[in-house]
Amino acid sequence: DFKTHQLPLARIKKIMKADEDVKMISAEAPVLFAKACELFILELTFRAWMHTEENKRRTLQRNDVAGAISRADIFDFLVDIVPREELKVTFLST
């Protein structure tokens, strides 16, 4: 089902190259990154949505993304990027 990428390759390349350690990138790399990012977003969306559901809300909030990140080891690297709000919010909604 190969179509145009959902995310722009040029932008991805720029982000990669912001790291000075990264020297040369083969032409395939941004292609893989674009798809990996898409899969990453899908996974994070799914888990955030589960958090929304558990809290019996209809709107997906930033705190749901934070909740998803705090629960999964694979998202450990994001813990400081999207921190959870105070616990009282969670207590009140359950």
Add this chain to the structure above:
Amino acid sequence: MVVPPESEELPRANIKRIVKAKLAELARSQLGQERDIPVQKEAFQAFAESTRIFIHYLSATANDICRETKRQTINADDVLRALDDLEFGEFVEPLRASLEGYKAGRKSMPKKSSTSTSKRKTSTTKNKEKAQKAFREGDGEDEEETMQ
């Protein structure tokens, strides 16, 4: 440690599209019907920020793998191995398939050259820490055409 300077953000519109499509699919499978799931603007921001840091984290890891074999150019295998290392191994097969599709589509086109950046030597870095320090406020919303 070398910290990536303020890096660009991914276009918010593209991220929004991916998130909304996934939520519509989840709502459909759960409720048996289409329903628009509202998403807080700050949540889209969180998706964008997280994805940008994911790129830094994956790049740094793939770069380390590349260097281990004394090469300079990050290739597909480096990226796939990096995904495995970072516990995103389930992405590997879909990515392989996607890459094959891309290559097949480009078979008749001239080869692209590798991209390069101006370089200086750096010491080893802790990639997680680097990824977290790479976090900066982005430029805000914008749109960009997706490229083939």
